[in-house]
Structures are given as C-alpha cells and as structure tokens.
Amino acid sequence: MALPGKAPKADTLAHSIEDLIARRHLTPGDHIATKDELRRESGVARATVNEAVRLLQARGRVVLRPGPGGGLFVAPTDPVVRLGQTLLTVHSEPVSVIDAVSVRNALEPVIAEEAARFRGARDIADLRVLIDALSDVVGEPGRFLRVNWRLHERIARISRNHIARTMYLGLVEFIQDQAVDVVSDMSLKEHRQYKKHRLDIHIDLVQAIIAGDPGAAVDAAKRHALQPIGSPAKG
Structure with missing residues (x-):
C-alpha cells in the first residue's frame, strides 16, 4: 500500500x-x-x-x-446496514443528489443531538483531530470536502439511534459517490470565504458536541443545513 x-x-x-x-x-x-x-x-x-x-x-x-x-x-455488515445500502441502490431510477442532501439535512439535528448526549472521551479526541484537519485544508476544495465527509461520518458514529445513523451514513456514502464539488461560479477568493464560513459552522457544531450541549448542537446542525441548493456536495 x-x-x-x-x-x-x-x-x-x-x-x-x-x-x-x-x-x-x-x-x-x-x-x-x-x-x-x-x-x-x-x-x-x-x-x-x-x-x-x-x-x-x-x-x-x-x-x-x-x-x-x-x-x-x-467487518461483517449487519442487517440494518444492508437495508440502508439496498435503499440507496437505485441506479436505474433518476435519483437526485439534491434529494439525498435534503434527507441528510433533515437527519442532521437528530444526529447532532445524539452526538452531544452520548459522546465519550475517545469521540471528543477524534472530533478534535478532524476539526483541526478541516481547518488545515480550508483553502483546498477537494481535501476540504473529503475531510468534511469524514468529520460527519465520525459524528454519526456516536449516535445510538441505529436507524438514523445507518440511513445518514448511507446517504453520505451515496452523495460522495454521486456528487461533484461545483465551484466554477465562484472566484478563488469567494470560494475561500465560503469555505471559511462553512468551517466556522463545523467548529460550532463540534464545540457543542464536545461540550455536551444538545441544544447548541441542534442549532449548529440546522445552520449547517442552510447551504446553497446549487452546491449539494459542499459539506
């Protein structure tokens, strides 16, 4: 390797x-x-x-x-994960990434609240590593997107709501497979400003989870969902 x-x-x-x-x-x-x-x-x-x-x-x-x-x-895949994968195996149908993002966004507050309630010491350590990594690549669109997805996957892993967690992770995987980060309508300066804004929201989300504040985590998750519809791949 x-x-x-x-x-x-x-x-x-x-x-x-x-x-x-x-x-x-x-x-x-x-x-x-x-x-x-x-x-x-x-x-x-x-x-x-x-x-x-x-x-x-x-x-x-x-x-x-x-x-x-x-x-x-x-690792073996459990039955609920297989269910999520089956529901997202719809290549014969005209599935929109925007539709997948809309459902993912609806699950964001549930996932964030669960993470704030159940995060442990190891979860906190992992989230700190990932948010630092996200800060380091804010000026690099491709790497920012990949680290962003890994951060959201790690947050979702904390949830004890097995159905919500499985469907959320399945949606993230689908979006990663299908989406393209479209930034051609932005100048480099505008793109960096946009990513800095997104970074600030993710910092607020991670800080709320680390602090064990479900209300603040839900608020940050709702702000995270308010993204331009024309840019579904941006995290």
Whole structure:
C-alpha cells in the first residue's frame, strides 16, 4: 500500500485502508493485512497503526483477529446496514443528489443531538483531530470536502439511534459517490470565504458536541443545513 508524501496521521492511514478495501473489492470476512504489514508498507509508527485500526473499528469497517493467521479483516455488515445500502441502490431510477442532501439535512439535528448526549472521551479526541484537519485544508476544495465527509461520518458514529445513523451514513456514502464539488461560479477568493464560513459552522457544531450541549448542537446542525441548493456536495 503506497502512501504519498510524509508519514500520514492515523486518520489519513485509516482512509487509505478504506481505499484499499474498495480498490481490491474486498468483502466482509476478507483479510486486509496484519498490523506489521501496514506499518512496513506505510512507514508509520506502531502507535499510528494502532490508532488507525481503532478508528476503523469504531467506524465498523474492520475487525481485528489475534494470533497466527490473524490481522485486519473486513467487518461483517449487519442487517440494518444492508437495508440502508439496498435503499440507496437505485441506479436505474433518476435519483437526485439534491434529494439525498435534503434527507441528510433533515437527519442532521437528530444526529447532532445524539452526538452531544452520548459522546465519550475517545469521540471528543477524534472530533478534535478532524476539526483541526478541516481547518488545515480550508483553502483546498477537494481535501476540504473529503475531510468534511469524514468529520460527519465520525459524528454519526456516536449516535445510538441505529436507524438514523445507518440511513445518514448511507446517504453520505451515496452523495460522495454521486456528487461533484461545483465551484466554477465562484472566484478563488469567494470560494475561500465560503469555505471559511462553512468551517466556522463545523467548529460550532463540534464545540457543542464536545461540550455536551444538545441544544447548541441542534442549532449548529440546522445552520449547517442552510447551504446553497446549487452546491449539494459542499459539506
């Protein structure tokens, strides 16, 4: 697994492992790699590999099996997740990304409130890493969008409402697969100003979740949903 540039942080390594699963068309139960293989191929420290594995376990993407023949395996998909995937497998129908964004936006306050109520110490640490990463790429449209999606996925993982969480994650995956970040109608300066505005909203959302303030989290989620209809892919 070739990783470009300097040794990535745990979140970047986790994202690369997810890309590896997709590229190799791995299915639940398939072997991905051992921790030592990941460390050798990526060039990162053992602690970074451990943290990346923990992130993937929290997302429900991998399972870790100890002993000979062990390592990382693609996690099984539970029945509710399969239901969400089935509902979004509608390539024969004229499904609009804007429709998917509208439903996702309707779920945002539910997901945000749950996250504020049930976040734990590990959730808080992950959200801080992701919001810092989002701040670092505010001037880079493609990277901003990818980190943005990972942030929302991580927030959704906190929810204990299994149906809402599953449908939300399914919608985010659908939007990522179908949407294109359209910014051709904006100047570079306007685009940066827009992303800075979006960043501020995400900071408010994450701070409310970390503070355990459901009301403030819901307010931030509602402001997040007020985005230009012509730009459905923007987070």
